[in-house]
Amino acid sequence: DAEITQSPRHKITETGRQVTLACHQTWNHNNMFWYRQDLGHGLRLIHYSYGVQDTNKGEVSDGYSVSRSNTEDLPLTLESAASSQTSVYFCASSDGRRGPINEQFFGPGTRLTVL
């Protein structure tokens, strides 16, 4: 079955370190998204991609970057981790070719703690 996976599921790092969170989907979806979830804020969009070599900034993109070298993967990099980036991170994908809006499928999440 097609799926979307994230790794690692849990990560503890120190302030100032570079961290990369992986997202891999086997749906062959062209759209991929990264969100962060914080208590009292719901989910907020960090970055998104419409296809290979395409990336776009979301609502809370400062301090984060993404790259899309193939259809399946959209890694999220924290260039210099800060305590404010302690959060749960969700990756999602959707098939934008099948109509104006299609369901986004979410991964299980990565819990990141920055000490």
Next chain:
Amino acid sequence: AQSVTQLDSQVPVFEEAPVELRCNYSSSVSVYLFWYVQYPNQGLQLLLKYLSGSTLVKGINGFEAEFNKSQTSFHLRKPSVHISDTAEYFCAVSSGYSGGGADGLTFGKGTHLIIQP
């Protein structure tokens, strides 16, 4: 710009009672509306969506929602809840296509549904 307001952060309900989770949105363009559910320590799962057509939308697990354009609302309802419905519920809005692909979703802050035996 678009936004979503979920009016209740927490809703306690007795088992087998009806429930309504409220959602209001604001947008300057046509919108597509969604309800997602998040069970403890899991990702989000789509409950239902409104794209066009009938304003009453039925979803999985017995949930339904009604799109009301004049009230800019998309409230979620279930006539009889079960213990297994205990979860976080998120309302979300999208304005659709931008630059050739689907926009990311704008989420509300979530409503924690607590089912009491």
